[in-house]
Amino acid sequence: MICRISAMSSSSGVCLLLLLLAILYFAEQVTCSRLVVEDEDIGVCQQLTSNGSYVPTNGIPDSDADNILVALNLEYLECEFFLYAVTGEGLDSVEPSLAGGGPSPIGPERANLDALTGDIIYQFALQEIGHLRAIKQTIPDMFPRVQLDLRKEVFSSSMEAALGTQLQEPFNPYNDSLSFLLASYLIPYVGLTGYVGAIPNLQSERSKRLVAGLLAVESGQDAVVRTLLYQRKDDEVPALSMKVSEVTNKLSELRNKLGGKGNVDEGLEVSSCLGAEGKVTGNSLAGDNNSVGYARTPAEIFRIVYGSGNESVPGGFYPQGCKGRFAESFLAPNH
Numbered sequence: 001m002i003c004r005i006s007a008m009s010s011s012s013g014v015c016l017l018l019l020l021l022a023i024l025y026f027a028e029q030v031t032c033s034r035l036v037v038e039d040e041d042i043g044v045c046q047q048l049t050s051n052g053s054y055v056p057t058n059g060i061p062d063s064d065a066d067n068i069l070v071a072l073n074l075e076y077l078e079c080e081f082f083l084y085a086v087t088g089e090g091l092d093s094v095e096p097s098l099a100g101g102g103p104s105p106i107g108p109e110r111a112n113l114d115a116l117t118g119d120i121i122y123q124f125a126l127q128e129i130g131h132l133r134a135i136k137q138t139i140p141d142m143f144p145r146v147q148l149d150l151r152k153e154v155f156s157s158s159m160e161a162a163l164g165t166q167l168q169e170p171f172n173p174y175n176d177s178l179s180f181l182l183a184s185y186l187i188p189y190v191g192l193t194g195y196v197g198a199i200p201n202l203q204s205e206r207s208k209r210l211v212a213g214l215l216a217v218e219s220g221q222d223a224v225v226r227t228l229l230y231q232r233k234d235d236e237v238p239a240l241s242m243k244v245s246e247v248t249n250k251l252s253e254l255r256n257k258l259g260g261k262g263n264v265d266e267g268l269e270v271s272s273c274l275g276a277e278g279k280v281t282g283n284s285l286a287g288d289n290n291s292v293g294y295a296r297t298p299a300e301i302f303r304i305v306y307g308s309g310n311e312s313v314p315g316g317f318y319p320q321g322c323k324g325r326f327a328e329s330f331l332a333p334n335h
């Protein structure tokens with residue numbers, strides 16, 4: 001309209017000028033509205049009140065701290081594995097105070113993740129930083145980061161042990177999203193069963209509150225990983241020539257074997273006797289015959305994460321073993 005009028009006055013210069021002004025005007029509007037949204041965001045965050053948050057309080061009983069610190073070993077592992085996978089950097093760059101000067105992990109890599117997987121794994125990484133902070137604020141003298149071995153070879157030997165074969169090309173968790181999710185399938189679930197196992201042994205209300213809160217988010221991570229894999233359960237994993245669900249079943253079988261307490265780990269497709277109410281073979285979440293989460297003891301956790309099936313024989317992700325009173329009580333004095 002404006003242009004037709006100015007065209008009638010046969011001055012295309014005026015037309016262009018008007019167009020430019022219009023563009024500037026709208027650009028201004030957009031900038032303003034974005035600023036308003038930012039202001040609103042800040043306002044929303046300032047106004048949020050909640051007393052549903054965990055309020056760290058130190059001074060919990062030593063035995064509670066011992067139980068919680070079993071899980072700290074796993075939180076360091078998850079945090080570094082997820083952080084490096086997305087950013088190519090770890091706690092030493094992002095939040096060094098939480099690493100406490102512990103040795104840097106061996107061999108973590110940035111993973112070749114699609115946008116959705118990368119987005120979710122970055123959220124997990126940040127969640128793990130929060131978990132470490134919550135534990136540190138509760139147990140200020142917690143041990144520093146333990147030595148972690150996140151080389152692809154460690155994941156590959158775990159995969160080979162699960163499949164019972166030697167792979168022609170080693171399994172590489174960092175190669176693609178599916179491989180990374182299969183590697184992650186190993187991780188939050190083990191932490192989750194440890195938290196379920198720890199809660200009955202805790203004395204103080206504060207410790208129970210913390211562990212319940214950590215368990216909630218850890219189970220959520222496990223559920224997200226399982227759901228992403230469940231959507232692809234019938235796909236073939238190219239490098240393994242096996243369906244996704246079969247790979248998860250094999251990984252769960254291996255963990256059951258290493259843990260040594262029978263069936264507390266279940267893949268994505270099970271015999272219906274293990275499915276919810278004995279009625280389904282789809283197994284998006286693992287649970288007992290009342291669909292209540294399974295528990296593991298500290299010794300069972302160490303047997304699995306060491307890959308040795310023996311809480312006295314370190315290895316796997318923890319070449320020097322885990323730390324804390326429980327872990328160290330199983331290790332030989334100068335192992």
Ligand SMILES: *[C@@H]1O[C@H](CO)[C@@H](O)[C@H](O)[C@H]1NC(C)=O
Binds near residue numbers: 050051
């Ligand atoms: C918890 O929230 C309620 C309602 O918002 C408030 O009245 C109460 O004082 C809060 N309690 C604590 C301990 O912050």
Ligand SMILES: *[C@@H]1O[C@H](CO)[C@@H](O)[C@H](O)[C@H]1NC(C)=O
Binds near residue numbers: 239
């Ligand atoms: C790596 O990913 C590609 C697809 O992105 C796949 O073709 C190849 O088999 C994968 N290799 C390994 C070792 O997983």
Ligand SMILES: *[C@@H]1O[C@H](CO)[C@@H](O)[C@H](O)[C@H]1NC(C)=O
Binds near residue numbers: 289290
């Ligand atoms: C559930 O499993 C437990 C332990 O294996 C067994 O004792 C119990 O009878 C089972 N309950 C049902 C309802 O199947």
Ligand SMILES: *[C@@H]1O[C@H](CO)[C@@H](O)[C@H](O)[C@H]1NC(C)=O
Binds near residue numbers: 313
């Ligand atoms: C675990 O390893 C220790 C130390 O090597 C050994 O003494 C013990 O017999 C092993 N336990 C089992 C059940 O193999």
